[in-house]
Amino acid sequence: MKIVVCLKQVPDTETKIKLGADGQSIDTNGIKWVVNPYDEYAVEEAVKTRDAHPGSQVHVLCVGPKKRTADAVRTALAMGADEGILIDAPENLDPATTAQALAKAIQAEGGAQLIFAGKLAIDDNASSVPQMVAELLSIPHTTVVSKLAVTPESVTAERDVEGGAKEVAQLALPAVIAANKGLNMPRYASLPGIMKAKKKVLKELDLAGLGVNTVALTKTLSLELPADKPPVKMLTGDSGAQAAQLVQLLRDEAKVL
Amino acid sequence: MGKILVFTEAANGKLKRSSIELLTAAKKSGQPFIAAIAGSQAAGAAPALSSSGAAEVHTFEDGKFDQYNPELYTAALSDLITKSGATVVLASASALGKDLFPRIAARLKSAVLSDCTELSFNGDKAVVKRPVYSGKAFAKVTFDQSPIQFVLMRANQLPTEELSGGSAAVTKHAAPAGDLKTLIKDVVKGTSEKLDLTEANIIVSGGRGLKEAANFKMLNDLADVLGATVGASRAVVDAGWVSHGMQVGQTGKTVAPSLYIAVGVSGAIQHLAGMSGSKVIVAINSDPNAPIFQKATYGIVGDAFEIVPKLTEEFKKALHK
Numbered sequence: 001m002k003i004v005v006c007l008k009q010v011p012d013t014e015t016k017i018k019l020g021a022d023g024q025s026i027d028t029n030g031i032k033w034v035v036n037p038y039d040e041y042a043v044e045e046a047v048k049t050r051d052a053h054p055g056s057q058v059h060v061l062c063v064g065p066k067k068r069t070a071d072a073v074r075t076a077l078a079m080g081a082d083e084g085i086l087i088d089a090p091e092n093l094d095p096a097t098t099a100q101a102l103a104k105a106i107q108a109e110g111g112a113q114l115i116f117a118g119k120l121a122i123d124d125n126a127s128s129v130p131q132m133v134a135e136l137l138s139i140p141h142t143t144v145v146s147k148l149a150v151t152p153e154s155v156t157a158e159r160d161v162e163g164g165a166k167e168v169a170q171l172a173l174p175a176v177i178a179a180n181k182g183l184n185m186p187r188y189a190s191l192p193g194i195m196k197a198k199k200k201v202l203k204e205l206d207l208a209g210l211g212v213n214t215v216a217l218t219k220t221l222s223l224e225l226p227a228d229k230p231p232v233k234m235l236t237g238d239s240g241a242q243a244a245q246l247v248q249l250l251r252d253e254a255k256v257l
Numbered sequence: 258m259g260k261i262l263v264f265t266e267a268a269n270g271k272l273k274r275s276s277i278e279l280l281t282a283a284k285k286s287g288q289p290f291i292a293a294i295a296g297s298q299a300a301g302a303a304p305a306l307s308s309s310g311a312a313e314v315h316t317f318e319d320g321k322f323d324q325y326n327p328e329l330y331t332a333a334l335s336d337l338i339t340k341s342g343a344t345v346v347l348a349s350a351s352a353l354g355k356d357l358f359p360r361i362a363a364r365l366k367s368a369v370l371s372d373c374t375e376l377s378f379n380g381d382k383a384v385v386k387r388p389v390y391s392g393k394a395f396a397k398v399t400f401d402q403s404p405i406q407f408v409l410m411r412a413n414q415l416p417t418e419e420l421s422g423g424s425a426a427v428t429k430h431a432a433p434a435g436d437l438k439t440l441i442k443d444v445v446k447g448t449s450e451k452l453d454l455t456e457a458n459i460i461v462s463g464g465r466g467l468k469e470a471a472n473f474k475m476l477n478d479l480a481d482v483l484g485a486t487v488g489a490s491r492a493v494v495d496a497g498w499v500s501h502g503m504q505v506g507q508t509g510k511t512v513a514p515s516l517y518i519a520v521g522v523s524g525a526i527q528h529l530a531g532m533s534g535s536k537v538i539v540a541i542n543s544d545p546n547a548p549i550f551q552k553a554t555y556g557i558v559g560d561a562f563e564i565v566p567k568l569t570e571e572f573k574k575a576l577h578k
């Protein structure tokens with residue numbers, strides 16, 4: 001079974017965000033880049049699925065500036081993926097164009113039986129690319145998946161929806177699965193894994209070569225940092241007084257009751 | 258001038274607040290709008306949509322729509338969108354909305370802006386604000402060469418108005434023909450009858466400061482009085498005290514209620530990422546240096562076990578319960 005993981009590299013969750021000079025993007029100086037947290041679940045599930053289905057292979061595809069994304073792909077290789085492909089692209093490529101690049105690259109590589117991704121990239125917060133890739137490849141998808149069973153013909157996936165409910169779907173392969181937290185426990189890259197990953201040659205593709213249409217569908221007007229909150233009001237007195245005061249403030253000052 | 262299609266959702270026979278927000282925004286835009294709804298709730302909600310000021314109402318009541326199937330919904334709705342001449346589609350950034358509309362957008366060679374917190378119109382172009390980098394920044398975005406503009410709004414962000422006006426014709430649509438490669442096997446009900454965290458107006462959240470799973474009872478009692486939904490930090494989800502569906506934060510849910518009460522939550526940056534958009538934040542923590550206080554509106558330094566029961570009593574009194 002040929003398995004593809006769509007992986008994004010994003011600023012580390014601890015990163016302090018500073019605005020860039022253009023006022024439309026962030027200042028990328030000094031940012032530590034990591035594998036998007038949800039994509040770690042995707043990589044883990046791909047590697048586990050490969051091991052359970054002898055003869056399978058895991059290919060990792062990453063869209064973004066190749067001078068930095070190579071690190072993220074090597075992390076996935078160190079976790080056990082077999083091959084890495086960098087699709088060179090500018091910063092802040094929109095989800096529709098990213099999905100096109102991934103779909104075209106998957107087609108160029110001869111297709112895939114199972115395509116894993118994370119349910120959300122924590123930088124652009126779009127939660128769109130997996131569904132778009134599925135549509136462009138005319139194959140089914142499911143997102144926010146926290147449980148998966150794979151056979152050579154189909155997958156059965158549990159998807160988390162509102163109120164703790166779960167939708168259980170069976171998808172004929174090929175299919176796209178977008179992972180939620182809870183799907184598995186991503187492994188750490190082992191030292192031998194890291195050594196091996198370092199030696200692997202990453203394949204390189206680019207948007208022009210793939211024939212991606214890069215017409216801009218959306219336009220960012222500005223990027224802003226959240227407004228400063230007024231300083232916290234600390235409530236004093238014994239616990240009874242604090243509780244009474246809080247209820248009064250919520251009712252009369254904040255007016256949220 | 259453009260034309261807006263509002264995709265609505267209902268529960269227990271009533272339109273969701275998030276959908277009323279969208280209808281209100283469509284009405285205020287001054288552009289003509291039409292409303293659509295699918296599934297087992299469609300027939301029940303159709304009369305309310307018909308008298309909402311919408312010019313047309315489209316329902317998908319066939320039993321096949323009772324359970325959400327991405328392929329079926331994509332086929333049905335992309336067809337409706339195309340035929341209706343809509344230039345803007347407004348929907349909720351719900352579990353269904355987020356899964357469905359990116360796929361439809363791809364089919365219609367268009368873009369979708371998800372998880373928006375503000376919406377306005379510049380002529381017939383939608384302009385939105387949406388959190389990026391886990392709420393550490395907000396992007397103001399509009400559409401460029403997107404044939405259809407898909408906007409998915411987060412709940413509780415827009416004002417609602419009483420919807421009245423007109424009596425639009427209701428057009429029922431059959432399920433599209435064609436083989437589906439997705440089969441919905443089961444829908445397992447959640448254990449909670451309460452509003453989902455992403456829709457809740459008040460959230461009471463617990464962290465490791467609660468010491469053990471059983472102590473969440475204290476938060477449930479408080480939440481019951483407030484009509485709130487209970488959330489949690491990742492630390493307690495990972496410890497297995499509560500289910501992952503309750504996790505707030507970067508790898509959990511992003512919430513923006515009117516009131517967020519954090520009890521025994523330290524306020525790690527990944528937790529703040531999920532809740533810093535809340536209107537009023539209350540922090541209850543025994544450590545005066547806990548980072549949560551930097552984001553809080555009101556802070557109480559103290560022992561949760563002492564304060565929470567007293568707070569529950571005070572709320573009971575104030576709310577006459």
Ligand SMILES: Cc1cc2nc3c(=O)[nH]c(=O)nc-3n(C[C@H](O)[C@H](O)[C@H](O)COP(=O)(O)OP(=O)(O)OC[C@H]3O[C@@H](n4cnc5c(N)ncnc54)[C@H](O)[C@@H]3O)c2cc1C
Nearest residue numbers: 464465466490491492506507508509521523528543544561
């Ligand atoms: C990639 C990544 C993603 C993450 N995603 C998330 C996420 O989505 N959501 C999330 O929450 N975390 C997330 N985390 C984890 C996060 O970094 C913190 O570890 C976690 O939020 C801490 O949970 P906590 O506040 O419950 O526990 P702690 O940090 O242990 O805090 C417990 C707090 O309780 C207080 N306390 C103790 N006893 C009492 C008492 N009797 N009364 C009152 N207060 C008391 C303490 O002073 C302390 O502040 C993520 C981490 C990483 C690396």
